[in-house]
Amino acid sequence: MEEMMSILIWLTVICLSSFCIHVYNILWMRPERLREKLRRQGIKGPPPSFLTGNVWEMKKIKSDLMAMKPSNEAVAGFPTANYSPFIFPYFEQWRQKYGPTYMYATGNVQNLYVTDPDLVKEICLFKSWDLGKPQYLIAQLKPLLGLGVIRANGQIWAHQRKIIAPQFFIDKLKGMVEIMVESALRMVKSWEDKVEKEGGKADIRVDEDLINFSADAISKACFKSTYSEGTNVFELIRLLERAISRTNIIIQLPIIRYLPTKTNREVWRLEKEIEKLILKQVAGGRERSDDEKDLLPIILEGALAEQLGEETANRFVVDNCKNIYIAGHETVSSVATWTLMLLAAFPEWQARARAEVISIFHGQPPDADSLHKLKTLTMVIQEAMRLYPPTSFIAREALEDLKLGDIYIPKGVNLWIPTTTLHRLPELWGEDVDEFKPERFAHGIYGSCKFPQAYLPFGNGPRSCLGQKFAMMELKLTMMIQETMRLYPPTPFIAREAFEDIKIGVICIPKGVNLWIPITTLLHQLPEVWGEDAGEFKPERFAHGILWCLQVSTGLYTFGTGPRSCF
Numbered sequence: 001m002e003e004m005m006s007i008l009i010w011l012t013v014i015c016l017s018s019f020c021i022h023v024y025n026i027l028w029m030r031p032e033r034l035r036e037k038l039r040r041q042g043i044k045g046p047p048p049s050f051l052t053g054n055v056w057e058m059k060k061i062k063s064d065l066m067a068m069k070p071s072n073e074a075v076a077g078f079p080t081a082n083y084s085p086f087i088f089p090y091f092e093q094w095r096q097k098y099g100p101t102y103m104y105a106t107g108n109v110q111n112l113y114v115t116d117p118d119l120v121k122e123i124c125l126f127k128s129w130d131l132g133k134p135q136y137l138i139a140q141l142k143p144l145l146g147l148g149v150i151r152a153n154g155q156i157w158a159h160q161r162k163i164i165a166p167q168f169f170i171d172k173l174k175g176m177v178e179i180m181v182e183s184a185l186r187m188v189k190s191w192e193d194k195v196e197k198e199g200g201k202a203d204i205r206v207d208e209d210l211i212n213f214s215a216d217a218i219s220k221a222c223f224k225s226t227y228s229e230g231t232n233v234f235e236l237i238r239l240l241e242r243a244i245s246r247t248n249i250i251i252q253l254p255i256i257r258y259l260p261t262k263t264n265r266e267v268w269r270l271e272k273e274i275e276k277l278i279l280k281q282v283a284g285g286r287e288r289s290d291d292e293k294d295l296l297p298i299i300l301e302g303a304l305a306e307q308l309g310e311e312t313a314n315r316f317v318v319d320n321c322k323n324i325y326i327a328g329h330e331t332v333s334s335v336a337t338w339t340l341m342l343l344a345a346f347p348e349w350q351a352r353a354r355a356e357v358i359s360i361f362h363g364q365p366p367d368a369d370s371l372h373k374l375k376t377l378t379m380v381i382q383e384a385m386r387l388y389p390p391t392s393f394i395a396r397e398a399l400e401d402l403k404l405g406d407i408y409i410p411k412g413v414n415l416w417i418p419t420t421t422l423h424r425l426p427e428l429w430g431e432d433v434d435e436f437k438p439e440r441f442a443h444g445i446y447g448s449c450k451f452p453q454a455y456l457p458f459g460n461g462p463r464s465c466l467g468q469k470f471a472m473m474e475l476k477l478t479m480m481i482q483e484t485m486r487l488y489p490p491t492p493f494i495a496r497e498a499f500e501d502i503k504i505g506v507i508c509i510p511k512g513v514n515l516w517i518p519i520t521t522l523l524h525q526l527p528e529v530w531g532e533d534a535g536e537f538k539p540e541r542f543a544h545g546i547l548w549c550l551q552v553s554t555g556l557y558t559f560g561t562g563p564r565s566c567f
């Protein structure tokens, strides 16, 4: 009996120590071996701590920065100043110290930060499946993205990309213009109603509306015919997104995701509900004729034709529905919001973009064929995405040992390309890198900077954004709303009250009198201001900017003018 006990004790000790060795190996030895291989090639980086890597240092650098007041220089540069050193101060500091390519660790995940343009190009254009999306992110975001096209690797990814990509070819997208216009018009109408209801002026949270607009457009593309049920799916996906963001963890141990914590239980419940709803709608959608089919049933049929089997095909549709929604709504709304902001801050570009829209569409509803003619608007959007790319990083993991340029990357290293930094490197873009200059794109992306592969709002190469054309169409259509502003500005009146007796021009205005300037009826269509053809769409009036086309310099009141103008 005693002998048995001692054997049991020994066995327990052996099991426990091998478990501890295993955990120690995962948490420290494995990343340390990767670091050693990188160090031997001359790659440097901040020294990591056990368990947390460089996370505490990142937090400290950030909190030190937050404790300081923003410099006047940064404030003065708004809205185009470089924000990257404020949001990711650790990356900027380390880049100054260790050069354009350095290593750092987040918990037990070993990373390589890359801003060397040649290496960036190699990474993006690398075709082998040995380079894929980071595995730890796949695990962390599994309930949200499953094994859909955004996170999948290897054969599974290739299958999905092959089926989904054709749905975003230009001939398929043509049919979506109508859907997008419908969503955009609904948004503008809601603004007009609000302005009217609130007596001629209203505060509008444009960013929130644009998120709803882009979500609306994606919902309709996926679930055209069962749109209202589709909206429910996307509401649940938003809840799931929020729940997952609460499970952010530093140390990557798979077991944490299986513990029945409150958040994990909520995530599991939402996952099930979403799956049930999507499959119900896809089943209904499949019964429709080919012409009326929505995106998801088409994807499902593609998956079945690839002989993936019913269960895998269902999984494929559910995951990719979530993927398309997540990839496509906040990215588009972020670019749309920044573009509107920049157009408001740079009225000369606003006028040029508007003139172009009017000259091409003559007040007619937009169609897909004419959208590509909007050269100025395209330049403006491209410059907005350079200054404010919605995706801050392109991420990859070496799934096998591989060589990129002169660097040997051991299996397990994660590569991070910071687009926000690459888009602001003076050595690539010139000394005016922080200025809003859409004209840098006058000869396309290839003529825009010394190393065009460093312009990565949509990524580049085999994993580049599938929805790029869809997004550009959506963005151009959103911006076209601007075009209607001269004849139909969202604010019909500019209102002021005289708080004292004052003199304006030759008129004495007594205290208490309210002044109403009717933008719509008078100024934007006034023949004395715009000429006898005031009521017509005439783009050429903006050919040399706003001031040139007006007979009085402040006739374009879309955003107001002077000290109380829209900022």
Ligand code: HEM
Pocket: 149, 150, 151, 161, 218, 323, 324, 327, 328, 329, 331, 332, 335, 389, 390, 391, 394, 395, 456, 457, 458, 459, 460, 462, 463, 464, 465, 466, 467, 468, 470, 471
């Ligand atoms: C302005 C809007 C958008 C931006 C800036 C954007 C940006 C990106 C970026 C940076 C990537 C990763 C590229 C890489 O890792 O190399 C990506 C991937 C992807 N995007 Fe977009 N995206 C936008 C809109 C959309 C829309 C509207 C959709 C769908 C309707 C979409 C679907 C996808 C998909 C499916 C992928 C994964 C592709 C793959 O891994 O094979 N995106 N996007």
